[in-house]
Amino acid sequence: MKIATLTNPEEILITETTKPAAKENEIVIKVDYIGICGSDIHAYYGKHPFITCPITLGHEFVGRVVETGKGVKGVLPGELVTAIPQIFCHQCEPCRSGRYNICDTLKVIGCQTPGAACDYFAFDASLVKKIPKGMPKEIAATIEPAAVGVHAVHRGADVKGKNVVVMGAGTIGNLTAQAALAEGAKQVLITDLSDYRLEVARECGISQIANTGKVSVEIAMKQAFQGDKADIFFECVGIGATVNQAIELSKKGHDIVVVGVFGNRPEINMSLVQDKELRLIGSLMYVEKDYDRTIDLMNRGMIHTKPLISKTFELADYAKAFRYIEEHKDSSLKVLIQVSE
Ligand SMILES: [Zn+2]
Ligand SMILES: [Zn+2]
Numbered sequence: 001m002k003i004a005t006l007t008n009p010e011e012i013l014i015t016e017t018t019k020p021a022a023k024e025n026e027i028v029i030k031v032d033y034i035g036i037c038g039s040d041i042h043a044y045y046g047k048h049p050f051i052t053c054p055i056t057l058g059h060e061f062v063g064r065v066v067e068t069g070k071g072v073k074g075v076l077p078g079e080l081v082t083a084i085p086q087i088f089c090h091q092c093e094p095c096r097s098g099r100y101n102i103c104d105t106l107k108v109i110g111c112q113t114p115g116a117a118c119d120y121f122a123f124d125a126s127l128v129k130k131i132p133k134g135m136p137k138e139i140a141a142t143i144e145p146a147a148v149g150v151h152a153v154h155r156g157a158d159v160k161g162k163n164v165v166v167m168g169a170g171t172i173g174n175l176t177a178q179a180a181l182a183e184g185a186k187q188v189l190i191t192d193l194s195d196y197r198l199e200v201a202r203e204c205g206i207s208q209i210a211n212t213g214k215v216s217v218e219i220a221m222k223q224a225f226q227g228d229k230a231d232i233f234f235e236c237v238g239i240g241a242t243v244n245q246a247i248e249l250s251k252k253g254h255d256i257v258v259v260g261v262f263g264n265r266p267e268i269n270m271s272l273v274q275d276k277e278l279r280l281i282g283s284l285m286y287v288e289k290d291y292d293r294t295i296d297l298m299n300r301g302m303i304h305t306k307p308l309i310s311k312t313f314e315l316a317d318y319a320k321a322f323r324y325i326e327e328h329k330d331s332s333l334k335v336l337i338q339v340s341e
Contacts, residue, residue: 001119004318007054009046012319020122022069028122029063029081031339033141033312036060036321037171038261039111044322051111058115059085059108060144062137063339072125080135082143083127084291085109101151101285108285117318119340129291132299138312139298141336142305147294148259149175149303151286152234153183154293156255156279160184162231165221167246168260169197169209171308171333173236176259177206179294180234182302189224191217194330203307217245234259240266243280252276259283305334312336 001019004012022028040057042048062082068075075081088095088103095103107113109123131140149172153159164185166177169192177190189208190201198209210220221230231254233246238260246256247269258280273280286294297303310332313321321335 002315003056003118004315005054005056005117006044009053010044010319010322012044012322014316014318017118019120022067022072022122024069025071025125026069026122027065027072027075027081027083027125027128028067028120029061029116030066031058031061031063031116031119031121032080032137033063034058034061034116034337034339035141035144036325036335036337037145041322041325043111048111055111056114056117057110058117058121058337059110060141061110061116061121062131062140062143063116063121066120069125075125075128075130080131080137080140081128082131082140083109083123084129084286084288085111085115085127085144086285087113087124098287101287117315117337117339129295132295135299138309138336138338139305142308142334143291143294143298145171145334146175146179146298146303146305147286147291148172148283149177149179150183150294150297151290152176152236152257152259152283153179154290155281155283156232156234156257158183159232161186163221163225163228164188164232164234165217165230165246165249166190166206166234166236167217167242168192168236168238169194169201170236172259173197173234174201174204174206174308174333175303175305176234176236177201178204178303179297181206182297187225189220189230191220196331197333200307200333204304218249221249230254232257236260238262240264240268244269247272247276247278250276250278253278255279255281257281257283308334310335312338315339 088100
């Protein structure tokens with residue numbers, strides 16, 4: 001079978017290797033699609049602090065079961081599945097309280113252990129999630145990033161009936177905004193500097209959009225919420241400027257959920273955080289209940305990922321896909337790799 005390895009930054013080698021056999025509690029799938037995400041892009045350019053070469057990437061994937069190990073129950077060959085790509089210890093304090101997304105020794109499949117950028121991929125059956133009948137494979141490949149958005153929405157105060165601002169309309173911002181709407185937010189305003197990303201947000205059903213290169217967040221909020229203020233902010237950019245804007249514009253005593261990944265260490269206006277009794281809440285990946293909720297919401301048409309899929313490449317063109325993303329930074333969102341037909 002074919003396997004793609006990021007051997008050095010900007011160097012992907014596709015080689016032949018032996019197809020894996022299912023161990024006792026493992027499932028082997030024939031991989032259909034993998035998604036490329038922000039962390040893959042950082043890894044590709046050698047800029048991810050926790051991913052080192054050589055590595056087979058691919059933590060967003062979908063495929064058909066071809067083999068199950070002796071101990072595996074309830075999953076059959078032929079079924080379309082994905083997996084929660086988290087390997088955790090079950091013993092540390094976060095794990096014991098069910099927060100294994102922040103396990104002290106968390107390993108992410110495709111980041112710290114080999115991922116699914118190969119024809120056949122084996123993983124522990126405890127991580128498997130079945131794809132509902134009728135959900136297209138390429139849509140199923142986007143469950144993982146959607147779960148990031150759903151988890152973020154579950155991290156802050158209940159969004160039901162609330163005015164929500166999502167800063168950043170990239171894949172995660174878009175999906176966070178959709179998740180907020182799906183969980184009953186009254187109004188969701190999404191902001192970005194790219195009209196392309198905002199148009200995709202609109203296509204996904206987020207009607208309140210604002211290009212903050214043209215209008216201030218404050219004015220956009222007034223228009224979106226009929227003069228009212230935002231009850232909760234989601235920072236999905238990962239820069240100090242947007243965090244500080246959220247801190248300044250937040251109502252007193254409310255939540256700011258920090259979802260963006262920060263390349264630099266910004267200066268944050270902590271005096272206002274203290275004075276307004278704000279809560280800055282971090283959000284990382286997801287746990288199983290977020291995954292189940294995501295699959296359910298996507299299956300019921302409450303979260304749409306089709307407009308987010310900008311382009312699909314074949315595995316042979318994996319490196320081209322990374323170059324495409326680099327060249328289309330402001331005009332592409334999710335890029336998929338079709339591994340097999
Ligand atoms: Zn991802
Ligand atoms: Zn743990």
